[in-house]
Each structure stands twice: as structure tokens, then as C-alpha cells.
Amino acid sequence: MLDGTFRPLSGHRLFASTDVDDARDTVARIYCDHRLTPCERGGRVDAWQNAVRLKRTTLSAMSYGADVRVEPSRLSDFYLLMLPYSGKAEVEAGGRLVAAHGELGTILNPTEQVAMRWSADCAKLMVRIERAALEQQLSAMLGRPLREPLNFRLAIPKDGPGANWWPFVQLLISHVEHQGRSGANAVSLELLETALLTSLLEGQVHNYSDSLHSRACTVAPRHVRLVETFIEDHAADPIGIEDLVKASGVSGRALFDGFRRFRDTSPMAHLRTVRLRRVRDDLLSASEGVTVSAVASRWGFFEFGRFAGQYRQLFGETPSQTLRRR
Template structure:
């Protein structure tokens, strides 16, 4: 197999036989992982073309030899893969399946992953940042998420999935036509947003039922009033008694309103706002500040519990977020 006829040729990143070099180069696009050739193979015929966008990246690649790839947990991104040649055996969480031209895969950040690619396997791959995908879902639902977004990892290539992969093809065509300068254009950013919205509509996930509900209803005044209060005072001590006072309604009415229109409780909504506040602060890379200082500023005083909630929500520890922002 050669790179000549491959998409994204202007974005060539890799063409190498060396196992260590290939592993390290691919890790820069995705994440650290173990790469093990099969059957005593010591050299690959690997190539990769990859375009980095605002919230995602598109890649086409092959290892040119049968290999095992073991990244463990992806943690910070979702990964969609569709072979256009060959096939791969995928282990994702407690699921095992064969991915080929008729079955794509969608890997979640918080489920363990292990893959065996055939020697002739070549794939289109879409990497979407976890934070961007979950923010897109929160906007569609018009409420914060109560738990991490988790897709069905098996993506059957029915008519709806084929439409989504055609969108991927359109984005690749746009990048091929305009070259590297296209990656930050408005049209590419619009297609990138379309990819996130459409995959949320096409592929089953743990919020699919919520997305199917009518979204025209406006939350009542007491719910919106409490939300505004929380947004303005999240770094201050707040208890449920104060939120009931702000709402001007009974505790039962307030809880029912939040459950119906936001799918969560008032205090869980407050916790979500605070977690986002911590993350936004960490991502700004505040020089000289520690995770514990920032967490305390946002009213998280039990740091062990805070770290667990943060990892559950964002797929990485607060310290990992801070380290990335300071690079």
C-alpha cells in the first residue's frame, strides 16, 4: 500500500518502518500506547496523514503489518474509526467486535481499549475532544450533563451512519482542496460542529433518550432564577435552603422543575457549574497556583472526593489538566 492515493496527502505526518518512531509519532496525534507487531515482525510499512482542527483531528493511516495497539484509556477524546481496507479486532470496555468496511467503531474516553489491526488494515479516523463533544451535547439538551457521555462502541454502517461518514468525507475533501490553511476556516469549523451534532443524533449513547424528548419547552422562571444565582455565586457557600429562598417556591416545586427541565437536582447543577469553573481555571494555566487552591476557591474542600468527581466528568485528573495547560 502506498500513500500516493490516500486522502489528506498534504497533511503527511509519518512514513516509517521503525516501530518506536511510529509509536511515538502516532502518540502525538492520539495518546501514549503500546504498539506490538505480530509474529516476530520487526519492521512496519506505516504511514499516517493527519489534519488538526479546532476541536478535532482527521487522520488516515495504516501500519502495513499486523499489530496490537493498547492505549488503555483514551481519557480526553472520543475516537471514530472506519477501515477502508482490511479489518481490526476491537476490545472496548466489555465489548469485543470486528471492525471492517461494514462496522465502524466509536471508542469512549473512559472505557479501556485494545485493538488488533490486520496487516492490510487502513482506516479513516476522527478524534474529537471530550470536552467539546460533551459541551455540544449540553447545548443540545440545554442543561449540564449529569454523567459522562458514553456511546455504543459498535457503529453499524446503516444509512444514518453512512451519512455521518459522508460528512467526514466532505471535511476531508475541503481540507484536500484548500491545503493546510483550510484547517481554521469558517467552513471547516462549521463542518466540525456538524460532525459533533450529527454523531450525537446518529450513534446510540446514554443521552439518546433525553435527546429524543421535545426541546421546545422553556424552563419556568424559578428554575432560571436559581440558575442565574448559581452562575453568579458559585464560588460562595451555597446550600439548598438558600436556593429554595432564591426560587420563591417550595422545595418540591424547585426539585420537580429542575428534574423535568434540566434532568438533575439543584445541588447537582451547582456542582456541575463549580466543576466547570475549576476546569476553566486550570485550562488557563494559572502560574503558581495549585489544584487544591483552585478547588477550594470553588468550594470543594474534600479534595479526594473532588478529584474523583472531576475525573468522572472530564476523563482526566485535575493535575493532568493543569499540566497540559502549562506545557
């Protein structure tokens, strides 16, 4: 195992500080607001972080140089993967507790409350993955929109199933460091990012693992794919089941059977999911003065209590919370 004096991504230094407030504020710019509390009364830190932001991920390495407790708010719009290469950390999330070390990393989901304790000699490789990018990758692999938030198991073993994921991280870090010296092609970085996301989704345990591994969803018949395309193109229009049957070119019974067998949903439920995602996109990019009800109405939601419940079930937060983060 590497020791804590090793600092990956040394060409991308973000900060080094012995001030607790400075360390907290700087780390928050990469991740989210959090409490940072030295475990010793009046204690200081000897913190540092190197980080580089790519298109869909942010790679970093960091240490606090002291026994500290870290209590973030919910991550909301990103996943965070961490692997100590020195020392250890206790990570609690979603009612589960993992003692992370050099052979066992962790992944934090956006919707779960988190608390961590880092040892003084703990130094970690960390990968922030944008939630929208990972959900889009999974949706493409499944061939359908997601119906509930993607949630991973907290522990990520370095060996065993999915063991090829951490070597992908090392490869991406090496590529970034090499790029700094030689101006490597940005296209290759993007391809490595895609491989990183795909390897994570295929190799780690999450609530879509069974659906993903079955692969049955990738061979949907033509009439199902026709309706999916129709929905994507006309999601803002008033659409009824008769419109979907007409677009499919088959009977209503055949259409429902196709969606049930190959998408594990119904045509109208698929339409609702697409519209909910369009609402989320609009809320995240909304200008000042835009209201949740106005955006919801634009996408065909007029029973706002029911809409809010469906939205929270899918995204793990209320529409108002999304709007506040725009």
C-alpha cells in the first residue's frame, strides 16, 4: 500500500492548509457544504487536496492530516467514490457502516445522509461522478428511463466482483497526469470516462443490477421503440393511450404486453417518467421567478400533490429542493 506522503495528481494542487475553516470551505467547493470537526479539542488539521475536473467526473486525492469527523449534507447531484490508500475511515450512510481501508472503498449515494470519521493518516483517492451523467449512462444501457433513484451498496471491495473498477480510476489518473505533460487527446479522456461509468454500473451492486445483467431490455420489438421515440418527441403535447397505440402500429394489447415484457412498465408510466425528467431538467436550468407549478404544468402535471410525490419517488428530493439548487 502507498503511504500518506504520496500525493496523486500533484500537478493539479487545489490547496494545502492547517486552518480548519479554510480546509472545509475549499473542499466544499468541490463537493458540498459540510461540518468538519477535529476529534481533539482545539485540534488543527494538516489538510491538502489535489483535484482535476473532467467532463463527467472530478478526480481528486486528499487528506486531512488529523483525526476528523466529516458530516456532509446530502450530496443531491453527484455520487462520491472513495478509496483510502493510507490509513482508514469509518463511513456511515443510509443506516449502514463501513470501515474503509486500502482494500475496501465506499460509494455515497446522492439521497442518503452521510457521516465519516477519517484517521490522521488517512489519504484517499476520490471520484465525484455527476448524477445526471451516471443516470443517463444507465438509462442508455437499460434502454429505458429510470423509474427510481440509482442507489449503490455502500461498500466497494478492491477485489472480487467489480475489481476492475479501481484500476480504471488509476488509469484515468495516469492519463490526466500524462496529459499535463504532453497534451494528450481530450477524446481519449472522454472515452476513459465512459468506460469508468460503464464498469461501475456493470461491476458494482445497485438496485438496477438485476435488470442490467438480464440484458432482456436491449431487444425490445420495433413497436415499443417507435412509441418511445414518439414520447421523446411529443412529451410536451397532450398524449393519450390512443395516440400511443396509433404510433405503435399494433393493437393496444400488444403494446402493453411489449412494454411489460421488455421495459417492465406501461406506456403511460413511461410517458410520465419522461415528463418528470423534463421537469427536472427545466427546474435545474430555471431563471429567477420560475415556479414549480409553472414548470409542472408545462409538462402536463396539474395534480400538484400527486406530481410532487411521484417526483420525490423518482429523484429522492422534492421539486422545490431541485429548484433551490438550480
